[in-house]
Amino acid sequence: NRHLMFLQMPFNERNDYINAVQVPGYRGKDNFVATQWPLEDTVVDFWRLVNDHDVQHIVLLEELTLQILPESGKTENFGGIDVYCKETEQNDTLVSYTVHFPEDTAEVVYMNTNTEETSVTVQNISVVMLKTPLTNQSIINIRSKLGLSASSTSTNCTVVCTYVNIVTPVQWLTLHNCRDGAKLCGLFIAALNILDMVDAENEVDVFYGVQQIKVVRPEFVQSQEQFLQLYDLVKTYLKQKNHSKPN
Template sequence: MEQQARNLRSILTHLERQETLDEVASDCIAVEFERLKKQSMKYRMDKTFPTKTAEKQENVKKNRYKDIVPFDHSRVKLTFTTSKNDTDYINASFIKGVSGSRAYVATQGPLPHTVVDFLRMLWEYKIEVIVMACREFEMGKKKCELYWPQKQEETFDCKPFTVHCDSEENKGDYLTRTLRLTYRNCSRTLKQLHYVNWPDHGVPDTIPPILDMLHEMRIYQDHDDIPICIHCSAGCGRTGALCAIDYTWNLLRKQMITSDFDIYYLVQDMRTQRPSVVQTKEQYLLVYRTIKLLFQRYLHSMDAHTYQNEVSNYGKTHF
């Protein structure tokens, strides 16, 4: 634990120095992000990670954005079929977690004709938690097709699936819904955390609600044995930021933050699994600042714990 604290203090010093430079002179975080973009462009130009399945004629119409498509090596394949027209393609990618398993499904917001594929994916991979980081409409444009009923007394039907919303709770910046997905005579309960105050291509005004939502997410599922489904509109920018933050938080929980921990390499590695993860400079800076707050909170709690132990031991010694 002491080694973890030393590593965190060292990393925090580095992060604070970078932020100072970013504001005053060299804009080094922006320079880092430009390096990420150039690396991703090189991947695309060299076809380092092929996207042949996404580019098939029958699959092109299933992509919300033509430049955000899953790599063949990390794409989510659907083997569970509900009709003769079902294929194995969905615009979704697996992203590895701390243990190396498929911790996240990063996916686009469903289109009208891919909602059934989205529900097939939830069913096949036994998804228990969905995080949605966009609104249905943003800037006057449709960003995601609804896949649950807007009123609790209603039912959302997408044959052969039915979705009920058993509860909805407003947490301020996000909503928590309990959804019930039914296929034939079987039903499963899913938790959906819907962050509604994250503007497209922008960032939220405050950081703590993001951490509140991710904390609640991990209350519902504290393991990576099955993937957590995270989506926005394209499934890369806001989705990628949440994956990077949660991944780091898991390292912290397991006391696996090493002295060479580096946000740049974390995001770069995720970009080899899903294109354009953490899509904008503003989102990249948000990841920096959120991880910085995580580390500060962790050290503060450690210091408070140490103080409590010292007071307790002092009491035993002197009274």
């Protein structure tokens, strides 16, 4: 329960609940937030989460099935929260955006004896949406794109994917073909922590990296296939890292 997150500021008579947990990064600090893809009536709560907890990066591990980002270059109101979004890059595997809250834009006035200038400060949020399955290379690319590493000073990152909360056998029969977002979020966060371990210590303990986040949510990284992918990720990363070193 101590890893559960709550929305802070009262907003249009909505409560403080959101399906999200804080997850530790490589050095133990709660650098990640794992949350479900919002429903139509909870998109506003997703943006409250981002705003309340000063999220700096958002990773959408699946393509949009529900519109939670405005069209590029436009501002859209989600239940009372204005969100501005602009696409910055698109390729075969991902789309990048910058997002900010226009109502949070602050005017700073600089004064001296002769002139008075006004400067507008904007806190941009980096967003990456994955268009392909979560492969080793896409994990490495997203990590590089957002500048997420053991030495990064801005790793407050929210990871979003579909959750399947199975309660009864009947629901299992209905949902068994759905992707399990808890494991998808877990795989991505475990991968980033493990790559941070490689960079910082030049050695790795995949099992420890996984157990560190399973304490928060036991559903993270359940299958042998995911463990094998994490080991393979380390091999791929080290090969690329060694190849990039000057001779």
